[in-house]
Amino acid sequence: MIMSGELVTSTKKTRISIMKSKDEALQKFLAFGVLIMLCILFGVLTGGSFLKIDNLLTIALQVTPYAILGFGLTFVLITGGTDLSAGSVIGFGGIVCAKAVTMGVSIPVAIIIGILAGIIAGLINGLFVTKLSVTPFIATLGTQFAFRGLTQLVGQGKPVSIQALGDEKIISVFRFIGGGTVFGRVPFPTIIMIITAIVLGIVLSKTGFGRRLYAVGSNEETARLSGINVIKTKLTAYIICGATASMAGILLAARLASAQSNAGQGYELEGIAAAVIGGTSVMGGEGGILGTVIGAFVMGVLRNGLNLLKVDAFVQMVIIGTIIVIGVWYDTARRKRQSI
Amino acid sequence: MAELLKMCGISKSFPGVKALSNVSLTLNAGEVHALCGENGAGKSTLMKILSGVYQADEGEIFINGEKVTIENTKKAQQLGISIIFQEFNLCPHLSVANNIWLDRQPKKGLFIDDKKLIEQTLAILDDLGLSISPKALVRTLSVAEQQMVEIAKAISFNSRILVLDEPTAALTESEIDRLFNIIHKLKTKGVGMIYISHRLEELARIADRVSVIRDGQYIGTYNYKDVTIDKLVSMMVGRELNNKFPSHRRKIGRVLFEARNIRSNKLNVHNIQVRSGEIVGIAGLMGAGRTELARAIFGADKTYHKEIFIDGKPVNINSTTSAIKNGIGYITEDRKKDGLALNMTVERNINMAYIPSICKKGFVDENAAKENAAKYINNLRIKTPSMYQKMQNLSGGNQQKTVLAKWLCNDVKVLIFDEPTRGIDVGAKYEIYELMNRLSDNGVAIIMISSDLPEILGMSDRILVMHNGMISGELNREDATQEKILRYAAGLSNEEGKGA
Numbered sequence: 001m002i003m004s005g006e007l008v009t010s011t012k013k014t015r016i017s018i019m020k021s022k023d024e025a026l027q028k029f030l031a032f033g034v035l036i037m038l039c040i041l042f043g044v045l046t047g048g049s050f051l052k053i054d055n056l057l058t059i060a061l062q063v064t065p066y067a068i069l070g071f072g073l074t075f076v077l078i079t080g081g082t083d084l085s086a087g088s089v090i091g092f093g094g095i096v097c098a099k100a101v102t103m104g105v106s107i108p109v110a111i112i113i114g115i116l117a118g119i120i121a122g123l124i125n126g127l128f129v130t131k132l133s134v135t136p137f138i139a140t141l142g143t144q145f146a147f148r149g150l151t152q153l154v155g156q157g158k159p160v161s162i163q164a165l166g167d168e169k170i171i172s173v174f175r176f177i178g179g180g181t182v183f184g185r186v187p188f189p190t191i192i193m194i195i196t197a198i199v200l201g202i203v204l205s206k207t208g209f210g211r212r213l214y215a216v217g218s219n220e221e222t223a224r225l226s227g228i229n230v231i232k233t234k235l236t237a238y239i240i241c242g243a244t245a246s247m248a249g250i251l252l253a254a255r256l257a258s259a260q261s262n263a264g265q266g267y268e269l270e271g272i273a274a275a276v277i278g279g280t281s282v283m284g285g286e287g288g289i290l291g292t293v294i295g296a297f298v299m300g301v302l303r304n305g306l307n308l309l310k311v312d313a314f315v316q317m318v319i320i321g322t323i324i325v326i327g328v329w330y331d332t333a334r335r336k337r338q339s340i
Numbered sequence: 341m342a343e344l345l346k347m348c349g350i351s352k353s354f355p356g357v358k359a360l361s362n363v364s365l366t367l368n369a370g371e372v373h374a375l376c377g378e379n380g381a382g383k384s385t386l387m388k389i390l391s392g393v394y395q396a397d398e399g400e401i402f403i404n405g406e407k408v409t410i411e412n413t414k415k416a417q418q419l420g421i422s423i424i425f426q427e428f429n430l431c432p433h434l435s436v437a438n439n440i441w442l443d444r445q446p447k448k449g450l451f452i453d454d455k456k457l458i459e460q461t462l463a464i465l466d467d468l469g470l471s472i473s474p475k476a477l478v479r480t481l482s483v484a485e486q487q488m489v490e491i492a493k494a495i496s497f498n499s500r501i502l503v504l505d506e507p508t509a510a511l512t513e514s515e516i517d518r519l520f521n522i523i524h525k526l527k528t529k530g531v532g533m534i535y536i537s538h539r540l541e542e543l544a545r546i547a548d549r550v551s552v553i554r555d556g557q558y559i560g561t562y563n564y565k566d567v568t569i570d571k572l573v574s575m576m577v578g579r580e581l582n583n584k585f586p587s588h589r590r591k592i593g594r595v596l597f598e599a600r601n602i603r604s605n606k607l608n609v610h611n612i613q614v615r616s617g618e619i620v621g622i623a624g625l626m627g628a629g630r631t632e633l634a635r636a637i638f639g640a641d642k643t644y645h646k647e648i649f650i651d652g653k654p655v656n657i658n659s660t661t662s663a664i665k666n667g668i669g670y671i672t673e674d675r676k677k678d679g680l681a682l683n684m685t686v687e688r689n690i691n692m693a694y695i696p697s698i699c700k701k702g703f704v705d706e707n708a709a710k711e712n713a714a715k716y717i718n719n720l721r722i723k724t725p726s727m728y729q730k731m732q733n734l735s736g737g738n739q740q741k742t743v744l745a746k747w748l749c750n751d752v753k754v755l756i757f758d759e760p761t762r763g764i765d766v767g768a769k770y771e772i773y774e775l776m777n778r779l780s781d782n783g784v785a786i787i788m789i790s791s792d793l794p795e796i797l798g799m800s801d802r803i804l805v806m807h808n809g810m811i812s813g814e815l816n817r818e819d820a821t822q823e824k825i826l827r828y829a830a831g832l833s834n835e836e837g838k839g840a
Binding site: 207215219224227229 | 638640659660661663664665670672677678679680681682683684688691692693695696698699702703704706746
């Protein structure tokens with residue numbers, strides 16, 4: 001065989017420095033620094049009550065659905081896309097799971113059906129974006145309505161209550177999934193969130209799929225001409241996003257032992273905000289799971305701290321919105337500096 | 341001739357680098373002054389100082405004998421300095437007229453006076469002898485026409501000093517002729533032009549004087565008729581380069597690649613054969629279908645019909661993935677657009693087409709990835725501080741070598757080069773040619789698309805010329821001349837051109 005590889009001689013002499021990009025580390029460090037500073041600030045302002053373990057665990061529980069959704073959105077954002085339907089998929093996954101339980105399906109199977117519903121929703125989004133080349137913003141804006149409509153249809157406009165089944169055993173299992181504690185006081189959903197973060201973090205940083213995903217997001221045509229199956233890669237990203245959304249939906253429904261048909265409304269924007277604060281670029285090609293965890297906690301800590309300080313809810317919205325814009329502005333400015 | 345511009349003793353440092361050191365340049369009215377130097381020599385920095393983007397650390401600038409300070413681009417414009425960059429600064433969705441008079445449109449009350457706007461625009465276009473409609477949207481124009489609009493815009497500012505940065509890089513031969521006509525017109529009007537180009541051959545047609553800078557140092561200024569291209573090149577690279585193309589003794593083997601009956605809405609190609617170790621050049625005008633042919637072979641674009649044979653065996657190439665599996669590689673025309681991911685690291689770019697080979701059960705073996713990247717950085721002498729450097733921080737030549745590395749690690753048997761040396765400097769060009777020869781020594785079949793005729797003539801064993809989606813002529817290395825190629829490229833037969 002012809003070997004162009006013969007061009008290459010010994011590699012032992014190579015002395016290429018393997019310094020990882022300092023800038024990337026700085027970005028993570030900065031978001032983390034902001035999180036720590038917020039915690040200290042609120043700790044001082046609330047006279048220490050913010051820093052009580054119980055309060056911190058409450059924050060962890062509150063942050064969980066946003067963070068899990070944010071992980072899936074991180075994948076989609078890295079491809080340079082977006083998923084505005086993710087909030088609707090939360091409602092859809094939750095209500096499908098609850099409906100299955102009320103129809104007598106066993107709990108593990110019902111959960112799998114719920115997640116499958118999210119996967120199918122993600123697949124539909126992905127097909128619109130890849131095969132039909134609809135702009136992600138428009139495609140998922142449309143499916144946002146469609147999936148919310150389907151959610152309402154499944155529940156016939158009403159919540160699907162597991163509680164109404166009257167089966168104490170099933171109710172207590174769901175209550176545990178949605179808000180139970182393990183190792184003393186750690187919320188079970190938070191454990192799920194941490195496991196999901198680890199699994200998806202590994203997928204993103206250690207697998208061939210992860211590499212392809214970044215390549216597609218950085219320059220789609222280059223990726224395609226390098227033999228990367230762009231359609232498959234993007235489809236997978238949307239499917240992962242659908243799956244995480246339905247997971248978040250099942251956790252929300254489980255906490256109340258009832259699936260609300262309007263559950264998850266507006267969550268997609270919270271998820272995107274978490275990812276972006278954590279350094280994921282809406283232009284694609286950059287981002288990571290750890291950043292999204294930090295971003296979700298920045299949002300959660302702000303909300304909780306401002307609540308403890310009895311800041312008016314409307315003022316809170318103004319503050320959080322401002323922080324998102326400042327975060328993105330800083331990130332854009334950093335990128336600009338870099339490209340000079 | 342009156343001296344329009346004088347830059348004296350200009351120095352400029354950036355953190356860690358001295359970009360310019362004591363560089364001087366003068367420009368007379370009605371003169372074309374070529375500025376030569378390798379990539380990174382400091383040409384762009386000097387021009388950015390002239391246009392007010394950067395401030396010089398030392399040195400003085402005189403315009404019409406008066407000392408000036410150019411603190412920003414607006415000031416440069418007021419002083420009559422215009423720069424036409426390689427990437428145009430036009431609004432694609434606005435008309436030609438609105439682009440030329442952007443933000444300066446004549447007003448009637450609150451509204452734009454369209455009639456006057458069109459009149460003003462026509463006056464300028466006519467003056468330059470351009471037949472572009474003032475109402476045409478810029479995005480509908482060809483690259484050459486857009487460039488003319490840029491020049492018209494500069495004229496509308498009454499610019500006396502015009503800087504043209506690689507103006508011919510994306511133009512065809514006939515478009516270059518038109519551009520040069522306009523340059524001659526501007527000369528007679530007394531406009532002074534600083535002309536930057538890597539295509540030294542074309543300077544003979546327009547340049548009056550030439551200045552060379554190397555590594556930020558001023559080397560000298562000469563009357564163009566007193567220097568030869570070889571002399572220029574040796575001043576630019578600081579050593580004698582006797583040959584622009586490395587010599588080669590090819591071992592041409594069996595037919596390794598064959599394509600038959602490639603048909604798409606732009607192509608109708610009957611047969612192409614490339615032997616192992618052979619370099620087949622594909623010449624032709626822009627739009628003749630050369631890039632389309634490469635993309636069809638590589639499975640990047642759909643075709644109605646095609647038959648590809650590797651080593652005599654028919655293979656089915658319906659995607660880029662299957663092309664790579666069958667040992668075909670494609671180095672694209674525009675590395676920034678579709679050859680590299682600029683915001684990713686060198687390592688990730690080298691390994692981009694190699695992911696299946698560095699994966700074990702779906703997981704990337706980081707050590708294998710690192711080793712592979714290091715191997716090619718070393719072997720192709722890619723200059724980068726680290727393999728984790730972002731691609732965008734590398735020079736053009738090193739970027740091109742990275743693209744090459746991407747294909748070499750896949751053990752390609754057939755490699756398609758599309759404009760392999762566009763926008764890279766003389767020294768790096770030579771290195772790319774050497775690499776092509778090394779590949780051919782190793783038995784790789786090479787298809788080289790190029791608009792650079794000396795390159796086609798200097799590197800190819802055989803030359804195919806394309807016209808209108810078809811192969812219009814085939815020439816052996818020995819019989820090929822620029823004239824014959826151009827005749828085929830224009831769709832003419834070479835019968836009457838015989839003996840020329």
